[in-house]
Amino acid sequence: MTVLCLIEQGDGGAAADASLRALTLARTLAESAGGEVAAVLFAGDTADLPVSELAAFGVRDIYAVQAGDGYAPAAWARGLAELVVAAAAAGVAAAATDRGSEVLAHLGAITGQPVAANCIAARWSSPGDCELVRHRWAGSLLEDAVLEATLTLLTVASDAVPAQPAGQPGSAVVHSFSPDLAGTDLQVHATESAERGTGVSLATARVVVGGGRGVGGPEGFEVLEELAGLLGGTLGVSRVVTSQGWRPHRQQVGQTGTKISAELYLACGISGAIQHMAGCLTAKHIVAVNTDPDAPIIAHADYAVIGDLSQVIPALVAAIRERA
Amino acid sequence: MEIAVFVKRVPMVGGKVVVTADGQDVDTRMSGFTVSPHEECAVEEAVQIVEREGGSVTVVTLGPPEAAEQLREMLALGAQQALLLETDGREWGPIATAAAIAGAVTRRADGGEAPYDLLLFGNESADTGGFQVGIRVAHALGLPVATGIKRLERTDGGLRAGREYRGVQESYDLPLPAVLSVKEGINLPRYPSLPGRLRAKRAKIGSYQPQWQAEGLRKVGLRVPQEARKRAEVLGTGTDAVPALVALLDELGVLP
Numbered sequence: 001m002t003v004l005c006l007i008e009q010g011d012g013g014a015a016a017d018a019s020l021r022a023l024t025l026a027r028t029l030a031e032s033a034g035g036e037v038a039a040v041l042f043a044g045d046t047a048d049l050p051v052s053e054l055a056a057f058g059v060r061d062i063y064a065v066q067a068g069d070g071y072a073p074a075a076w077a078r079g080l081a082e083l084v085v086a087a088a089a090a091g092v093a094a095a096a097t098d099r100g101s102e103v104l105a106h107l108g109a110i111t112g113q114p115v116a117a118n119c120i121a122a123r124w125s126s127p128g129d130c131e132l133v134r135h136r137w138a139g140s141l142l143e144d145a146v147l148e149a150t151l152t153l154l155t156v157a158s159d160a161v162p163a164q165p166a167g168q169p170g171s172a173v174v175h176s177f178s179p180d181l182a183g184t185d186l187q188v189h190a191t192e193s194a195e196r197g198t199g200v201s202l203a204t205a206r207v208v209v210g211g212g213r214g215v216g217g218p219e220g221f222e223v224l225e226e227l228a229g230l231l232g233g234t235l236g237v238s239r240v241v242t243s244q245g246w247r248p249h250r251q252q253v254g255q256t257g258t259k260i261s262a263e264l265y266l267a268c269g270i271s272g273a274i275q276h277m278a279g280c281l282t283a284k285h286i287v288a289v290n291t292d293p294d295a296p297i298i299a300h301a302d303y304a305v306i307g308d309l310s311q312v313i314p315a316l317v318a319a320i321r322e323r324a
Numbered sequence: 325m326e327i328a329v330f331v332k333r334v335p336m337v338g339g340k341v342v343v344t345a346d347g348q349d350v351d352t353r354m355s356g357f358t359v360s361p362h363e364e365c366a367v368e369e370a371v372q373i374v375e376r377e378g379g380s381v382t383v384v385t386l387g388p389p390e391a392a393e394q395l396r397e398m399l400a401l402g403a404q405q406a407l408l409l410e411t412d413g414r415e416w417g418p419i420a421t422a423a424a425i426a427g428a429v430t431r432r433a434d435g436g437e438a439p440y441d442l443l444l445f446g447n448e449s450a451d452t453g454g455f456q457v458g459i460r461v462a463h464a465l466g467l468p469v470a471t472g473i474k475r476l477e478r479t480d481g482g483l484r485a486g487r488e489y490r491g492v493q494e495s496y497d498l499p500l501p502a503v504l505s506v507k508e509g510i511n512l513p514r515y516p517s518l519p520g521r522l523r524a525k526r527a528k529i530g531s532y533q534p535q536w537q538a539e540g541l542r543k544v545g546l547r548v549p550q551e552a553r554k555r556a557e558v559l560g561t562g563t564d565a566v567p568a569l570v571a572l573l574d575e576l577g578v579l580p
């Protein structure tokens with residue numbers, strides 16, 4: 001019972017952290033039926049594959065698939081579909097990133113198989129029967145489910161699954177694989193622009209200062225931004241703030257915004273709706289500033305200040321400046 | 325351009341999600357219903373395209389009769405037509421949903437109406453989050469598809485759709501007809517106007533009942549995750565809390 005795991009590559013060709021997390025779940029699934037996990041990369045060049053990194057996660061076989069230059073979701077899915085047959089795989093997993101989710105959905109459509117999205121655990125109880133736990137509402141709710149399929153397809157809610165190297169690291173062999181693509185598979189493909197984003201990214205910022213409806217209007221964000229700047233962080237906001245047009249959507253934290261991974265999330269004037277919390281529960285420490293001691297966010301936060309943010313935050317900024 | 329937008333009725337859960345006693349559903353006795361923000365943006369995008377170049381927007385939902393409420397909300401945002409694919413209220417999986425939607429698209433063309441040039445989806449439904457219905461529909465109909473889209477421009481004879489991947493902007497060129505799934509942030513949806521609301525109230529909603537089918541992914545039950553955090557430690561009230569807050573930030577090592 002081999003499980004193929006799609007590996008996305010980050011800077012310098014290293015396996016993306018999300019993919020290593022997916023690989024960890026894929027290995028658990030494979031082991032539940034005494035099988036092995038194999039890695040699949042779409043790489044024209046086999047020279048800079050993260051071979052030893054993948055081997056440390058228990059991978060013995062690495063497939064380097066040639067499916068055109070760059071990213072074409074249908075072509076990647078076609079490559080996986082053919083590799084499933086060639087490697088006699090019983091399952092395919094990918095991190096639930098934009099690409100992983102999209103490629104697995106194409107694979108489900110091509111093979112006519114169901115896809116379980118955003119799994120946090122999965123094991124085979126018998127061949128073709130997979131017991132799993134998956135996210136609903138972006139992780140605010142868990143679903144226990146059974147996936148009955150001739151091919152087990154799933155994506156992994158990677159922020160909920162830690163990456164764990166295998167107990168017995170081994171060595172891995174690279175195989176090249178060239179699928180037969182159908183004519184339309186390469187029709188939709190990505191063209192990448194040369195520009196890179198600048199500034200502190202919301203998803204990876206160490207400190208996020210959050211502002212919600214309680215900020216009261218667009219002017220109120222100035223002092224929050226000043227605080228974020230002092231703490232070497234960035235501003236994050238609730239959906240009320242973006243849908244009022246007070247701040248741009250790229251600053252939205254939550255289910256339909258960005259998931260943050262900050263050391264500190266200082267949430268000011270935010271009630272803590274589940275769709276907002278879905279984006280910040282992975283923050284290490286949450287501090288809430290709210291006038292309402294019964295706001296739902298108080299049940300999720302580690303620390304709270306009960307008070308008016310328009311007084312507390314300027315006073316905090318002044319105190320920090322005074323110290324420095 | 326003839327555009328169809330697909331929206332799903334979901335409970336408007338607020339500060340806390342509660343599961344029914346049998347563990348099968350979200351308790352909706354205290355909540356209203358809505359659609360995903362991604363889908364609302366899909367409707368706004370469609371309305372803007374039609375405002376620019378003519379045509380019409382049809383909003384389609386697969387759901388119980390009450391889902392007509394969500395169709396009327398979308399009509400109030402500027403869609404012209406609405407179609408309800410009526411169910412008996414049980415949950416439909418992504419394969420069955422996609423089959424019913426593809427069926428509705430084919431049925432319109434077969435019925436002699438102008439076929440759709442563009443099918444717009446949300447990137448994922450708010451509740452079940454399957455991340456797949458749009459892609460399955462595209463495969464069923466043999467259409468090109470791009471997902472996670474946050475930028476859309478018209479090109480000669482087609483569309484250029486964009487999104488961000490690991491800090492880099494990617495773009496995809498698609499000929500029409502095409503399928504796109506979009507994300508919140510692609511635009512800022514308008515608030516419904518009063519005339520829009522009145523029109524929506526009176527609008528006729530077409531409907532029929534597609535055939536449900538069982539599929540391989542079956543829900544056993546729902547549960548709320550174990551709350552790892554306990555109630556917050558209150559540092560203080562108002563500006564009196566500032567010294568304690570500064571001390572905490574210092575302890576966390578985030579002060580300059």
Ligand SMILES: Cc1cc2nc3c(=O)[nH]c(=O)nc-3n(C[C@H](O)[C@H](O)[C@H](O)COP(=O)(O)OP(=O)(O)OC[C@H]3O[C@@H](n4cnc5c(N)ncnc54)[C@H](O)[C@@H]3O)c2cc1C
Pocket residue numbers: 211212213214215237238239240241252253254255256257258268269270271272273274275276279289290291292295307308309310336337338358359360361450
């Ligand atoms: C499918 C779906 C997806 C969604 N996705 C997201 C998402 O990605 N991100 C998101 O944020 N929301 C999302 N939402 C919306 C979410 O349900 C809430 O509506 C939203 O998060 C509320 O924003 P808020 O906390 O700023 O506003 P409110 O809920 O109105 O809360 C304002 C808070 O500010 C406090 N307050 C008021 N004045 C002050 C003051 N002077 N000082 C201190 N505190 C004060 C109040 O006590 C209150 O707790 C989504 C909803 C749906 C249905």
Ligand SMILES: Nc1ncnc2c1ncn2[C@@H]1O[C@H](COP(=O)(O)O)[C@@H](O)[C@H]1O
Pocket residue numbers: 330331332333360362363384385386387418421444445446447448449450452453454455456457458
């Ligand atoms: N019941 C439904 N009725 C209409 N559209 C739907 C339905 N379910 C899903 N969709 C559409 O498909 C998108 C992706 O859904 P999903 O694959 O369930 O995450 C949603 O954002 C909607 O645009």
